[in-house]
Amino acid sequence: MYPRPRRRRALAAVSVLLLGALLSPMATASASPAAPETPESARIDLVLDLSGSMNENDAGGETRLAAAKQAVTRIIDTAPEEAPLGLRVYGATYPGEDKKRGCADTQQVLPVSPMDRPARAAAKKRVAGFKAVGFTPIGVSLRAAAEDLGAKGERRIILVSDGDDTCAPPPPCEVARELKAQGIDLAVDVVGFRTPSSARAQLKCIAKVTGGSYADADDADSLTADLGALFRKAWRTYHATGRPVAGSLTGCQDAPLVTPGQYLDRFTGGRDLYYRVKKRPDQLLQVSATAVAEEGYGRGSLITVAAGPPGDGEPRAWLREFEQSMGWANVITTGGRSKPGSDNEKPAPGDVGCIMVENDVTDSGDKPMPVELLVGIADRTTRAAGAPTPKPRTGADAEGGFSFNSATPIGPGTHRQSIAVGEAPFWRVELKAGQKLTVRAGVDIPADFPNTGGTTGWNLDVYNAQRESTQCNEKNDSTELLTGRRGHIERVCGPWEITEQDGAKSSDPKGYDVPGTYYIQAQIAEPDARAKGLVVPISLTVDISGTPRSGNGPVFSFGDDAAQGPSRPGTNGNGGTTTAAKHEDSPLEKLALPAGVGAGVLLLGGIAFYALRRRTAA
Known part of the structure; x- marks a missing residue:
C-alpha cells in the first residue's frame, strides 16, 4: 500500500506535482508500539567458481583465485552478525578428467547461518584453504544452492564465475528459469570475473530471468567492490536505529520524557507523535526527525518537527521545521534548532516542554513506518570543543x-x-x-x-x-x-x-x-x-x-x-x-x-x- 498525503491545519495548502518512484525496500517497524524492529535479513548463498581456470594469473597481477579469496574474505568480515550467509563452491575437489565426477563436484562449505564470531572465523579458515582444480558445473550448483537456502523468506544466490558451464546440460539459464517457474522467491546476482564474451551472455541470462543483477569484474578491487554492492543490496538499505521509544498519540500530557540521544519510533495510521523534553530557558534545543518508508508514499507527503511549552494547541514556540518529500525519496528528513536570544524564548512550566513530530505521510491502514528522532541540548554559554571528530577515511x-x-x-x-x-x-x-x-x-x-x-x-x-x-x-x-x-x-x-x-x-x-x-x-x-x-x-x-x-x-x-x-x-x-x-x-x-x-x-x-x-x- 502506498501511504497518501493529508493536509492539516498547521500547513498551508500547496499545489505540487511530484515525480518519482521508491527504489529500494526499507527497514520495517515492529508490530509492538514500544520496540520497532529491524527487518529480517535476506538469506544469501554465495556460489564461487573454483574451476581450474581460476588459477590464471591475470587479475591485476595475481591469480583469479587469490583475488576471489580476498573478495570473499572481505564479505565475511563485513557481514552483519544477524545476516544469514552461506558459501557453496564448485570445481574445488576433483582434478581429473572424468566428466561425470567433475560435474558432480559442488559442495556447501558453509551452511546458511548468521555470521557470529565463531562462524566468521571458521568461514575465513575454509576460504584460505581453497584450491581451484576442476570443472565448471554452474547449473548443478544453482539447483543445489536453491536447496541450501530453503523455501521461506527472501533469498538470493550470488554467483561468481569466470567462464562457461563445462557440464551442460543442464544449461544454467534453463536452471534459472526452472527455479523461477517454481514460484520460488529467489533472485540470482552474477559477477562475471574476467569473463570472455562467449560466456557473458549466458551469465547475464541467469541474472535476467531471475530478476537479479549482473556485473563485470577484472581484478581483486573491482570484484570486492561488485560483491560488496550486491551484498549490501540484499542485506539492507537505510537502517533506522535508535533507542526504542513509543511517543504519545494523544498529546503532550502522557508523552514519554526524552533526553539527548537518538530514538526509534514509528508512524502508525495517520497519528502524530509527542514527547516531553526538559530544557531550561538558557539552553537551546535541536530536534531532527527522519521517516523511513518501506514502500513508496504519496509524493506530497510532509513531515514536521515542532517544540515548545505544552498547551492547548500544538507546541511550536521554540522551533518548527517541515520538509516535503522529494522525487526519489524513501526518507523524509527535517530538523531545526531553537534560536538564541530572550525574544525567542518562552519558558515551559517546570522547564519541561513538548516535541511533536507531525505525520503527513501515512494514513489509517498503512504499514507502520520507522521514524528516527534525534534530540540535542546546548548551553548558550558553552563554547568548549565538542566530541572529537572522526578521522577522515580514504x-x-x-x-x-x-x-x-x-x-x-x-x-x-x-x-x-x-x-x-x-x-x-x-x-x-x-x-x-x-x-x-x-x-x-x-x-x-x-x-x-x-x-x-x-x-x-x-x-x-x-x-x-x-x-x-x-x-x-x-x-x-x-x-x-x-x-x-x-x-x-x-x-x-x-x-x-x-x-x-x-x-x-x-x-x-x-x-x-x-x-x-x-x-x-x-x-x-x-x-x-x-x-x-x-x-x-x-x-x-x-x-x-x-x-x-x-x-x-x-x-x-x-x-x-x-x-x-x-x-x-x-x-x-x-x-x-x-x-x-x-x-x-x-x-x-x-x-x-x-x-x-x-x-x-x-x-x-x-x-x-x-x-x-x-x-x-x-
Whole structure:
C-alpha cells in the first residue's frame, strides 16, 4: 500500500506535482508500539567458481583465485552478525578428467547461518584453504544452492564465475528459469570475473530471468567492490536505529520524557507523535526527525518537527521545521534548532516542554513506518570543543554508509568506488564557519546501460547538521537525467559558505547556516527494474576552501548513543559504544556504498517539483 498525503491545519495548502518512484525496500517497524524492529535479513548463498581456470594469473597481477579469496574474505568480515550467509563452491575437489565426477563436484562449505564470531572465523579458515582444480558445473550448483537456502523468506544466490558451464546440460539459464517457474522467491546476482564474451551472455541470462543483477569484474578491487554492492543490496538499505521509544498519540500530557540521544519510533495510521523534553530557558534545543518508508508514499507527503511549552494547541514556540518529500525519496528528513536570544524564548512550566513530530505521510491502514528522532541540548554559554571528530577515511575505507549514523567520514579529495543502481550511500564532512563546501559527484554510465524512458537520473544531495536537505546549487538542481546518455556524467552542489547563525538573524534558507556535520548522498535512481542492481563506478570529490572562523556557536550534546558518524567501528568518538555502531558501523561502513535512500529534486518535461521548507519561531 502506498501511504497518501493529508493536509492539516498547521500547513498551508500547496499545489505540487511530484515525480518519482521508491527504489529500494526499507527497514520495517515492529508490530509492538514500544520496540520497532529491524527487518529480517535476506538469506544469501554465495556460489564461487573454483574451476581450474581460476588459477590464471591475470587479475591485476595475481591469480583469479587469490583475488576471489580476498573478495570473499572481505564479505565475511563485513557481514552483519544477524545476516544469514552461506558459501557453496564448485570445481574445488576433483582434478581429473572424468566428466561425470567433475560435474558432480559442488559442495556447501558453509551452511546458511548468521555470521557470529565463531562462524566468521571458521568461514575465513575454509576460504584460505581453497584450491581451484576442476570443472565448471554452474547449473548443478544453482539447483543445489536453491536447496541450501530453503523455501521461506527472501533469498538470493550470488554467483561468481569466470567462464562457461563445462557440464551442460543442464544449461544454467534453463536452471534459472526452472527455479523461477517454481514460484520460488529467489533472485540470482552474477559477477562475471574476467569473463570472455562467449560466456557473458549466458551469465547475464541467469541474472535476467531471475530478476537479479549482473556485473563485470577484472581484478581483486573491482570484484570486492561488485560483491560488496550486491551484498549490501540484499542485506539492507537505510537502517533506522535508535533507542526504542513509543511517543504519545494523544498529546503532550502522557508523552514519554526524552533526553539527548537518538530514538526509534514509528508512524502508525495517520497519528502524530509527542514527547516531553526538559530544557531550561538558557539552553537551546535541536530536534531532527527522519521517516523511513518501506514502500513508496504519496509524493506530497510532509513531515514536521515542532517544540515548545505544552498547551492547548500544538507546541511550536521554540522551533518548527517541515520538509516535503522529494522525487526519489524513501526518507523524509527535517530538523531545526531553537534560536538564541530572550525574544525567542518562552519558558515551559517546570522547564519541561513538548516535541511533536507531525505525520503527513501515512494514513489509517498503512504499514507502520520507522521514524528516527534525534534530540540535542546546548548551553548558550558553552563554547568548549565538542566530541572529537572522526578521522577522515580514504581508499576502500571511504565507501559510503547506509544511513545518517553510518555515514562515512571523508575529507577533501576524490573518492572512488562502485555502487549498484538504486543504492544511495551516505558520507559526512565536518565544516566550520567561514569554510566553503563544493561537492562534485560523477558516474560512468556504460554503453549497454538500459534506456529507461526518461526517468533515470544521477542524483546528489547534501544535508546540513540538522539533517535537513539543503539547496544544491543556485537552480537547486541536484539531478542529472540519463536518458540516452553514456560516459562520465557529473553533478555539482555548491560552493556554499558555512555561516554561523546569530541570535538576531533568521536561518539561511539554503540551509548552510549551521556549522557541524554535513551529510552527502549520491544515487542513480531508476523506476525501471531493468537498470536496478547494475554496478557502475562513481567518484565523489569534496572541496573545502576558506578560512575557518573561531566559532561562538553553542555545542550540542546528542547523548552517548546518538552517534552522528562513529570515528571508528563500534565507538561514538568518545570511546563509548553506540547503538548505531553496534548494528551498522562495523559491517556497513566497510562495504562499498549502501543501498538505499535517494532524495532529489527533479524537474522533468514541464512537471514542476518543489521541496518545501518553512522555518518559523514564535
